Each structure stands twice: as C-alpha cells, then as structure tokens.
Amino acid sequence: MSAPIRVAVLDDYQGISEPKFKALDPSKYEVTFFKDTLLPYNHPDTPQDVKDKLVARLEPFTVISTMRERTPFPRELIARLPNLKLLLTTGNRNLALDLGAFAERGIPVAGAVDRAHAGSVGSVSTTEHCVALILAAARNLAQDDHVVKSGGWQTVPAVSLAGKVFGAVGLGRLGVAVARIMRVAFGMRVVAWSENLTQEKADEKAREAGLPVEGEDGEKTFKVVSKAELFRTADVVSVHLVLSDRSRGVIAGRDLEMMKPTAIFVNTSRGPLVVEKDLLDVLEQGKIRAAALDVFDLEPLPLNSRWRTTKWGQDGRSQVLLTPHMGYVEEATLDAWYDQQVENLLRWEKGEKLVQTLY
Incomplete structure (x- = not known):
C-alpha cells in the first residue's frame, strides 16, 4: 500500500477548511494545518533563518493549499520545494x-472562484467592508x-x-462600487484619479453603474481630476488600485501632506500601494482626521509594528481604525473556496482536468 499524499493547509485563520480536508480518506491523504503565517520568503526584512524555517515547514508536502496572498511563493522558494506537485x-x-x-516545474496551480457572489473574488464583501470603514471613521x-x-x-x-467629496484613487470594479454607494446613499461628490483614467472612461463606468454621466448641476458624476487635486480636495480618500511594480508606493508623503x-x-x-512610513508619520503628527486601514505592508502585522498601539487619537495623533485584512474574509466565500480546493485535489489524484487553473 502506498503512503498517503501529504497535504499542507496554510493560513486558514478561522479553521473553515478543516472539516472539508478532514473528510478526505485518511488512508490516501495526510493533512496538516498551519494557522500561523511566517514572514514572507521574499520580504527584505525576512532573515535567512526564518526563510529556512518556512522551507522546513513546506518541504515535506506534495500538495499545498494556500489562502490567496498570505504566504507568497516566489521562484526562490518554489525551487526549494522538491516534493511539491500541486498548489x-x-x-x-x-x-x-x-x-x-x-509552470517550469510542471506544478499545476488551481484557483477557486467566489460562487457565493456570482463569480467575483470577494468583491461584494470588500465593498461592504470599505464602506463600513469609511462610516466607522x-x-x-x-x-x-x-x-x-x-x-x-x-x-x-x-x-x-x-x-x-469622495476621492477614488482607482476607478475599477471596486472603486466604482464604493463610489456609487457613497454618491447615492450620502450625496457625496465623486472625484477620481489613476494614471490611465480619462473622463471618457469614467463616464462609461458611470453608465455601467446605472448612474447619469452628469448630475442636475451639470457636474460629472465621476469627475476625473489630477492626483494633486484629488488629495487636496477630497474629504475621504479611498484606495482602489491593483498592486504592481508600477503602482507600488504610488501614494507617498507628498500626496498625504496635501x-x-x-x-x-x-x-x-x-498596503504597499502606500509608502507606509510616510502614512505613519502623517498620522502620528495628526495632520489628518483619521485613517481606516485593512491592509499593510507586512501581514500579519509584527507585534512590534508602529501600528500596534492604543495611543491613536491621543496627544495630537490622528484617529486610526485597523482591521486584519478582512475585506474578502466572508464565511460563504471562504467556504466555497475550500470546497473547490478539495474538489481540485480529488480531480488531481484521479488524473482529471482541474478547474480554475491559473496558467
């Protein structure tokens, strides 16, 4: 009889995956759960001994289940996992x-969609969370x-x-969803900026959202402005960009100071869309009313992080509301994701085609 396939389930903080993976035939699958997230292998502040600890944790496993971006898998880490056959x-x-x-290693990577919200990847949940943070602040x-x-x-x-004035830094799916709510529910005027955003594109997004291109006063529903004008005029600045090499650090001290x-x-x-030190400096000096953050440069936040203090709102500091990257962490969404992971694991073991492969 062959040895069971070793499966590692990473970073499931709520334990939603456990009953699903534990229902697998134990004679075929040996499943281990790791709820604590180690520092990212490719983060500049991660020491070599922690990188080695991560490798030692993952190296024995044939299959690894991961939760979106909680544990990154850069090329250097993948090269140190010779037993890995499915991600x-x-x-x-x-x-x-x-x-x-x-792909070079021939390791299939299978994703999972949010069937709870018509195929979107937690976008409804993230929109709700963003609006909740704005109102709470x-x-x-x-x-x-x-x-x-x-x-x-x-x-x-x-x-x-x-x-x-609601300032949307980025007017993609999530930016539009939040901007629409803030305009319709609270009568906020919406200004928007991103590097490639034009007024023509913003008008089309307004139409797609079921809104008029212009209000009764003749002002654009989603008014495209310069980056500087957005930061100078907005009463709420909300970030809705995709992280890339180009967008990393796109918001810095010169923007926040305005x-x-x-x-x-x-x-x-x-988190890395914003130069974190610059944001911390602005808030510690109390230069704006408040910040509400669900994402950070390094997650989970280290225990010695400057964010981890109860002194916000005191002695001249801005008010700060923090949540632990909960934007997409909704029970129905996670439940559906892990159902699909187990489905793909069984398909892979039988040699069947995987669903939602990423390459």
Missing part, C-alpha cells in the same frame, strides 16, 4: 505566486466603543459625509 490557492488571481516558476465608532466600555462617555464629535486636516484616508486594496 491550491483561493481566488482566480494570486499575484504572490510566481506562475512562471510553477467618520462616526468615531471604534474610539467611542472603547471609551464607553472603559467607563467614559462622549469625546470628539462625528462628521457628516453628506455633500462632501490632504485636508479634516480628511479621512482609507485603504482596503494593498
């Missing part, structure tokens, strides 16, 4: 995987919750979003 990921795009290196929900639970009462007043003292900065896209 299962969630979503139908994972920029943390070197697909070329997997404007209404001081995190700070007020802490104050009341600590025995206090009112501290600082909330701000209204009605009629204010924001209104009353403005709110929101990022639910990717």
Whole structure:
C-alpha cells in the first residue's frame, strides 16, 4: 500500500477548511494545518533563518493549499520545494505566486472562484467592508466603543459625509462600487484619479453603474481630476488600485501632506500601494482626521509594528481604525473556496482536468 499524499493547509485563520480536508480518506491523504503565517520568503526584512524555517515547514508536502496572498511563493522558494506537485490557492488571481516558476516545474496551480457572489473574488464583501470603514471613521465608532466600555462617555464629535467629496484613487470594479454607494446613499461628490483614467472612461463606468454621466448641476458624476487635486480636495480618500511594480508606493508623503486636516484616508486594496512610513508619520503628527486601514505592508502585522498601539487619537495623533485584512474574509466565500480546493485535489489524484487553473 502506498503512503498517503501529504497535504499542507496554510493560513486558514478561522479553521473553515478543516472539516472539508478532514473528510478526505485518511488512508490516501495526510493533512496538516498551519494557522500561523511566517514572514514572507521574499520580504527584505525576512532573515535567512526564518526563510529556512518556512522551507522546513513546506518541504515535506506534495500538495499545498494556500489562502490567496498570505504566504507568497516566489521562484526562490518554489525551487526549494522538491516534493511539491500541486498548489491550491483561493481566488482566480494570486499575484504572490510566481506562475512562471510553477509552470517550469510542471506544478499545476488551481484557483477557486467566489460562487457565493456570482463569480467575483470577494468583491461584494470588500465593498461592504470599505464602506463600513469609511462610516466607522467618520462616526468615531471604534474610539467611542472603547471609551464607553472603559467607563467614559462622549469625546470628539462625528462628521457628516453628506455633500462632501469622495476621492477614488482607482476607478475599477471596486472603486466604482464604493463610489456609487457613497454618491447615492450620502450625496457625496465623486472625484477620481489613476494614471490611465480619462473622463471618457469614467463616464462609461458611470453608465455601467446605472448612474447619469452628469448630475442636475451639470457636474460629472465621476469627475476625473489630477492626483494633486484629488488629495487636496477630497474629504475621504479611498484606495482602489491593483498592486504592481508600477503602482507600488504610488501614494507617498507628498500626496498625504496635501490632504485636508479634516480628511479621512482609507485603504482596503494593498498596503504597499502606500509608502507606509510616510502614512505613519502623517498620522502620528495628526495632520489628518483619521485613517481606516485593512491592509499593510507586512501581514500579519509584527507585534512590534508602529501600528500596534492604543495611543491613536491621543496627544495630537490622528484617529486610526485597523482591521486584519478582512475585506474578502466572508464565511460563504471562504467556504466555497475550500470546497473547490478539495474538489481540485480529488480531480488531481484521479488524473482529471482541474478547474480554475491559473496558467
């Protein structure tokens, strides 16, 4: 009798995958779950001993299940995993995987789509989370919750979003979805910028979203402006860009310094889109009202991270609301993703065609 196939399931913090993988025939599959995420192999701050620890963890396994971009698989790491024969990921795009290196090794990479939301990869969930962060920052929900639970009462007043300016940095699917909500629900005026965005494209996106190209006042529904004008005029700046070599660090201190003292900065896209040190400096000096962040340069946040303090909102600092990359972490979505991972694992073992392959 042949030895069971060794399977590693990485970074499933909620344990949603466990009943699915544990239901596999134990005579065929030996499954190990790793809930703690080690530092990324390709991060400049990752020491060699941690890289070696990651390799030692993964090297014995024939199949690895990973959750989107939580554990990156660069070429250098893939080269150190001689036993790997199948990589299962969630979503139908994972920029943390070197697909070329997997292809060269002949290792299939199978994704999974969000059947819970008509094939989108958690986009509805991310939109809801972004809007929740904007409202929470404007209404001081995190700070007020802490104050009341600590025995206090009112501290600082909330701000209204009605009629204010919403600045979308990026007007793709998620940018449009959030901008539409903020305009329709709160009457916010929307300005938008990205490197290749034109007014013609923005008008088309407004039509696709079921909105008029212009309001009754003749102003564009999604008004394309320069990057500088967006940061100078927006009351809420929300980031909706895809991370790439070109977009990395696209928002830096010179942009953040232009924001209104009353403005709110929101990022639910990717941490490295923003120069993190510059954002921290602006917030620690209290130069804007608040920031609401779901993503960071390094995830999970190290315990000694400058973000990990309860002093935000005190002694002149801006208010800061943090969530642990929860934008797409919705139970129905994750449940569907892991169902598909197990389905692909069984297909692979039988020699059948995989679904949602990434190359």
